Amino acid sequence: MDATPKQKWSLAAVSIPVMLWTLIPLFWIFSLAVKPQSIQADKKYFPREFSWENFQLITTGTASDLFNPALVNSIVVCLIATIISVVLATFCAYAIARLNFPGKKLILLVSLAVSFFPVISLVTPLFDLWRNIGLFDTIPGLVIPYLSLTLPLSIWVLSAFFQQIPWEMEQAAQVDGATSWQAFRKVIVPLAAPGVFTTALITFFTAWNDFVFAISLTSENARTVPAALAFFTGASQFEQPTGAISAAAVIVTIPVVILVLIFQKRIVAGLTSGAVKG
Incomplete structure (x- = not known):
């Protein structure tokens, strides 16, 4: 039996917060990964600068x-x-x-x-x-x-x-x-x-x-x-x-x-x- 629109909206209301709660730490890890080392202490969620230096460090660097x-x-x-x-x-x-x-x-x-x-x-x-x-x-x-x-x-x-x-x-x-x-x-x-x-x-x-x-x-x-x-x-x-x-x-x-x-x-x-x- 197909779900009614009310059931779909209820499911979405529960699922979306759970998904966001799960994804926030993952986005934070990615944000730290693309931050240059010079601004790692910056507590902002979205990086002010975007750099691949951390990926280069672990793949081709020291x-x-x-x-x-x-x-x-x-x-x-x-x-x-x-x-x-x-x-x-x-x-x-x-x-x-x-x-x-x-x-x-x-x-x-x-x-x-x-x-x-x-x-x-x-x-x-x-x-x-x-x-x-x-x-x-x-x-x-x-x-x-x-x-x-x-x-x-x-x-x-x-x-x-x-x-x-x-x-x-x-x-x-x-x-x-x-x-x-x-x-x-x-x-x-x-x-x-x-x-x-x-x-x-x-x-x-x-x-x-x-x-x-x-x-x-x-x-x-x-x-x-x-x-x-x-x-x-x-x-x-x-x-x-x-x-x-x-x-x-x-x-x-x-x-x-x-x-x-x-x-x-x-x-x-x-x-x-x-x-x-x-």
Whole structure:
């Protein structure tokens, strides 16, 4: 049923203030990023001067040796962690949704509990273990801890999507001569594509925004952007690197915005999958 004009105006009255409240900090970060260093202390919301010097500083200037490798590390680590998590979670969620075996509910409960487990409590034992076995400051040394963040969340989310897929469709494919693997690959996975895309984006964002593991388990070689920002310095000990940090924040936000814009239809389809039965 279509919304009435009154309902649309009511929704707009609630949505617009929320959107403005969300966008104001983002615009403020962009304002700091385009302000020259000489007027960073200016408290005006809109900059009096517009400059790209902060972006040049972190991409080609003195901070590029710190920022550029960290950006590459973030992309590599997050993509690897996302791919592994989504692939493993797809098989696990399918088994949970389709098979009856002892401990099935326990797996989901443990996955949910691990998702809420405080990350900071894992850092110290991982730091000691990684130093002893040679995984400290390496790409695998970050991917493995990221799996502990992303895999339980992926399993929990994908399980709900697979449970909404009619079991009869897979049975019909098997009756037509398809093997279990062919039915899963050609019938179930395409139907679950919206949920897989949604889960992949959530997983990617979780890994992309991590700071605790990145700052604790890396030194220089595998440091990601959130950790690298903590090592930005000003031109002198009395100068804060506000502009450089803001410019870096703008740059690392761009991939997130691009992914959302490209896959927004699949995200909406995934988030609303199973909301209406029948």
